[in-house]
Amino acid sequence: MTGLTGPILTVEDLRVRYGRVEAVRGVSFDAAAGELVTLVGANGAGKSSIINAVSGLVRPRGGRILFEGRDITRTPAHRLVRSGLVQVPEGRQILATLTVEENLRLGAPRRAGIGEVYGRFPVLAERRRSPAGTLSGGEQQMLAIGRALVARPRLILLDEPSMGLAPRIVDEVFGVIGEIRSSGTTVVLVEQNARRALRAADHGYILASGEIVHSGPAAELLGDDRVVQAYLGVET
Amino acid sequence: MDVQQLLNGLFVGSIYALFAIGFTLVFGVLDRLNLAHPAVFTVAAFVGIELVAVGGLSIWAALPVVFVVGGLLGLVIEQVAFRPLKGRADAHFAGLISSIALAGMFIALLQWRYGPDTKRFPAESFPETTYKVLGAQVTGVQVAILLITIVLAVGLHLLVGRTRLGRSMRATAENPTAARVVGVNVDRVSATTLAISSALGAVAGALFAMNVNSAQLGMGGAIELKGLAVIVVGGMASLPGALVGGLLLGLAEVFTVQYIGSSWRDLVAFGLLFLILVVRPQGLFGTRKVREV
Numbered sequence: 001m002t003g004l005t006g007p008i009l010t011v012e013d014l015r016v017r018y019g020r021v022e023a024v025r026g027v028s029f030d031a032a033a034g035e036l037v038t039l040v041g042a043n044g045a046g047k048s049s050i051i052n053a054v055s056g057l058v059r060p061r062g063g064r065i066l067f068e069g070r071d072i073t074r075t076p077a078h079r080l081v082r083s084g085l086v087q088v089p090e091g092r093q094i095l096a097t098l099t100v101e102e103n104l105r106l107g108a109p110r111r112a113g114i115g116e117v118y119g120r121f122p123v124l125a126e127r128r129r130s131p132a133g134t135l136s137g138g139e140q141q142m143l144a145i146g147r148a149l150v151a152r153p154r155l156i157l158l159d160e161p162s163m164g165l166a167p168r169i170v171d172e173v174f175g176v177i178g179e180i181r182s183s184g185t186t187v188v189l190v191e192q193n194a195r196r197a198l199r200a201a202d203h204g205y206i207l208a209s210g211e212i213v214h215s216g217p218a219a220e221l222l223g224d225d226r227v228v229q230a231y232l233g234v235e236t
Numbered sequence: 237m238d239v240q241q242l243l244n245g246l247f248v249g250s251i252y253a254l255f256a257i258g259f260t261l262v263f264g265v266l267d268r269l270n271l272a273h274p275a276v277f278t279v280a281a282f283v284g285i286e287l288v289a290v291g292g293l294s295i296w297a298a299l300p301v302v303f304v305v306g307g308l309l310g311l312v313i314e315q316v317a318f319r320p321l322k323g324r325a326d327a328h329f330a331g332l333i334s335s336i337a338l339a340g341m342f343i344a345l346l347q348w349r350y351g352p353d354t355k356r357f358p359a360e361s362f363p364e365t366t367y368k369v370l371g372a373q374v375t376g377v378q379v380a381i382l383l384i385t386i387v388l389a390v391g392l393h394l395l396v397g398r399t400r401l402g403r404s405m406r407a408t409a410e411n412p413t414a415a416r417v418v419g420v421n422v423d424r425v426s427a428t429t430l431a432i433s434s435a436l437g438a439v440a441g442a443l444f445a446m447n448v449n450s451a452q453l454g455m456g457g458a459i460e461l462k463g464l465a466v467i468v469v470g471g472m473a474s475l476p477g478a479l480v481g482g483l484l485l486g487l488a489e490v491f492t493v494q495y496i497g498s499s500w501r502d503l504v505a506f507g508l509l510f511l512i513l514v515v516r517p518q519g520l521f522g523t524r525k526v527r528e529v
């Protein structure tokens with residue numbers, strides 16, 4: 001790995017608009033190499049817009065995005081995937097008509113990464129020839145994560161990976177996220193399940209209406225009564 | 237059953253099939269109807285004749301050149317008719333119109349270059365030998381039409397099913413955003429798809445001109461409707477459907493002319509296609525596509 005002096009990801013004053021809708025209004029945050037950073041916020045807070053801008057799917061209206069010190073503000077998604085920045089999109093977006101293996105090969109520049117993913121997710125190896133649309137929701141989420149990992153990214157952005165999954169599967173997903181992070185990959189995690197995400201994270205940013213309203217070490221945010229009452233709701 | 241007519245139907249039908257395969261490829265992968273496709277078919281016929289008549293190439297050497305010219309035209313179509321409109325909410329309709337406009341420009345350029353008259357290959361261009369197949373007479377050109385269609389159709393099938401490009405094409409067909417997420421360069425897939433489609437349409441045009449030894453400015457208009465009918469009957473976006481649909485249309489036409497009369501050709505052929513759609517609205521090979529929201 002390069003001798004990084006600054007953060008692996010820096011987002012400065014990011015702005016995203018869709019026509020008249022201002023989805024992200026000047027958001028700044030960063031992630032140090034090896035960290036797990038989480039962006040939490042309610043429906044429509046602008047979480048996915050930030051993830052999509054960072055991963056090159058949406059063109060920002062303003063601001064700057066740096067990855068490993070390089071300006072990637074206008075770099076298209078396919079170039080970012082090759083240079084080690086991938087996202088696991090909201091709703092998984094697996095390609096249902098392609099087989100499991102074809103989904104993985106789409107993300108893989110070389111075949112080597114696929115074996116590693118099969119090692120980590122044996123269920124994907126078993127179902128490698130099946131159309132991905134026939135997998136269960138949890139398996140599809142593993143495929144979506146696996147498909148991001150075959151590119152051997154240095155930064156992975158996960159957009160609500162626990163959405164729509166049974167509690168047991170959610171535990172499994174968070175387990176995998178922990179492993180990804182322990183393997184040295186930087187993780188940016190977006191969640192509506194804020195409490196859970198903050199427990200897993202080093203740093204947290206709380207978003208509301210396209211702006212960051214609180215930020216800090218995740219443990220501090222969890223310990224801050226104002227934050228807990230306003231944004232995290234009652235412990236369940 | 238008349239073997240000669242059966243074979244004639246297969247030869248014409250494979251040209252329709254080749255044309256329709258290219259047509260439906262763009263529809264299936266990019267979800268766009270490229271109405272400049274018939275113009276590529278026409279341009280290729282004239283270019284093929286020019287390559288033989290003026291360039292001195294044999295008809296066999298002209299075909300690969302026509303294939304490449306078609307591919308380049310496909311890139312032009314993508315850049316001019318589709319790429320600039322891709323972000324628009326009405327990109328479907330806008331692309332339809334701009335591809336019609338580009339087709340008009342291609343035909344205008346042909347007319348400027350070659351005038352309005354029918355063009356033919358020089359007299360000695362075609363091999364003299366004919367073959368006997370089950371009592372029917374078959375020319376070398378006809379054999380070539382069938383073989384080239386088979387090779388190109390099988391080649392495309394393997395490309396789409398087995399290669400990285402093919403996976404990217406199928407991913408783009410299913411969900412362009414998801415394809416971009418995993419690193420597919422969707423713009424490049426679009427350009428490549430149009431290039432391949434147009435290369436196939438171009439070869440179809442040159443083969444058509446060889447089969448009837450003539451090229452006319454209006455030839456694209458005649459095949460345009462047939463191509464659309466074939467891809468609807470085959471099942472929109474189905475490559476095997478386009479192949480089978482094209483062959484069926486060729487056979488229907490030839491047998492109608494033989495047994496009913498040439499003025500009935502279009503009525504019977506399109507009537508049959510219509511009937512197929514009544515029985516199978518999704519087309520022969522179509523699956524009722526349910527797109528996820």
Ligand SMILES: Nc1ncnc2c1ncn2[C@@H]1O[C@H](COP(=O)(O)OP(=O)(O)OP(=O)(O)O)[C@@H](O)[C@H]1O
Binds near residue numbers: 041043045
């Ligand atoms: N393609 C789009 N066109 C128009 N408006 C959009 C588009 N995508 C998002 N928006 C709007 O931008 C705002 C932010 O949306 P975004 O998807 O980024 O929020 P989010 O925090 O990810 O929400 P969720 O928790 O529901 O996923 C919302 O008001 C949304 O309606």
Ligand SMILES: [Mg+2]
Binds near residue numbers: 047048049090159
């Ligand atoms: Mg979202």
